[in-house]
Amino acid sequence: MLLVEDVTKNFGKFNALKNINLEFHNGVYGLLAPNGAGKTTLIKMLTTLLFPTSGTIRYEGNDIIKMDEMYRDLIGYLPQEFGYYKNYTPTAYLLYLAALKGIDRKTAVSRVKELLKTVALDHVATKKMKKFSGGMIQRVGIAQAMLNDPKILILDEPTAGLDPKERVRFRNLLTNLARDRIVILSTHIVSDVESIANEIITIKNQEVLYKDTVSNICRKIEGLVYETEVHYEDTDRFRSTYLTLSEKQEAGSMHMRFLTTDTAKPEWHSVHPNLEDVFLYIYQDETTAQGSFND
Ligand SMILES: Nc1ncnc2c1ncn2[C@@H]1O[C@H](COP(=O)(O)OP(=O)(O)OP(=O)(O)O)[C@@H](O)[C@H]1O
Ligand SMILES: [Mg+2]
Incomplete structure (x- = not known):
């Protein structure tokens, strides 16, 4: 279990998040909020790339900052801006990252092969990534986040740039991966998480507004x-x-x-209300919410 306890994050005088309390178990969690709401900030704290100004994040009771490398070994992370090497093949790229993570060559070779199959890229395993579509690159991104078979998989806006078909494939992939791990993904697109998330987390005015199932959240405006x-x-x-x-x-x-x-x-x-109705309702006074909603 991953527990966020009373976490506040300030950047200087600017308050980005306040008094965040969350609990994660195995399954898919959709962090759904408009641009600038604090999704990346929360995600970076969950990956220890940023430290809370106050409050604690615990995994199985232990402070993740004190766990340090032991915690990082448990997580897989796809950043919002994911850098890859166009001239590499996905196999070469993943083997390189596996080496950086200290995974021995033999294990890495079989793991990379298996992962490329999982993300349905085995047919292009030895093709240079420069010709890949956005969806293919995102799947390479998920594969790299899965290299260490993480207990916690964290994906920041993983569906940006995917076409509708790729989105469907992506949702199916995440559902499978979430059977035995915590999967947390952020998005500002309702349809990306409505059908797959066990729980939706919405942030408004720097605080968690809802953390609940889609049907319970929809009930708010029934x-x-x-x-x-x-x-x-x-x-x-x-x-x-x-x-x-x-x-x-x-x-x-x-x-x-x-x-x-x-x-x-x-x-x-x-x-009956759907999640998109709720989203429009709760962010009706925020222009960015509506502006970023239609892509
Ligand atoms: N290092 C920083 N210093 C100062 N302000 C920051 C910093 N990082 C983020 N912020 C501010 O904190 C707020 C939340 O930003 P964050 O990137 O977490 O939002 P987000 O929900 O991920 O947005 P997006 O959907 O655009 O990715 C924004 O107002 C942003 O300008
Ligand atoms: Mg972000």
Whole structure:
């Protein structure tokens, strides 16, 4: 078990995170928050690349900073900006990293082979990475994070730059890897984590707002989400009255999905909220949340 106890992080006078309390067991955790919310800061503290200003992070009861190398041997990490060598083949690159990690050559050779199979890159094991797609590079990134068969796998925005097909493959891969380890990934894209995360963690105003299952989080706005048809000429007024979650143009009218605490009108259909609705609701007053949402 990985335990974050009352962790605060300041950069000089700037407070990035405050009083963070979290508990992680085996499974997938989605750290879901808009740009600048503090995801990377939290992740860097979980990897000991940054130290908390106050508070403690413990693995199986031990302070991870005191565990030092023993802790780093247990974790695998894919940074948000992941550097690789274009002219290397994935095999050569992973063997090089394995050597840096002190894994003996014989073990490394078989491990690299097995990992490239796991991330479905065995067919390009000896091709230079310069011709790889974004998704292929991300999978090399996951393979490097998995070299030491980590108990804790931490991935910072691992789906950036992936196409929809690669995203599906990636989600399946993570689900498999999370059977016997803690997997923590950060993203600002709801669909990346909605279907696979055992729990979602949202950060707002430097604090953890929710840490719960998708269905429990969605329940927070149960009964407040509706869909209805709105005449074109009324759409602007509608948008300024209710929180629009999505809209679709239809013949002669707009199909609106929206949130309100007002008493329901007869023409409104109540619908079950999804995680994207919740995300739009909790970050409605943050322009970056909406701006970064549509990619
Ligand atoms: N070394 C630093 N010094 C000062 N401020 C920092 C530092 N690192 C991060 N910050 C600030 O802390 C806040 C959180 O940044 P962080 O990188 O953790 O956000 P994030 O959620 O990972 O964002 P993104 O989605 O853009 O990756 C931001 O306001 C950022 O400018
Ligand atoms: Mg980040």
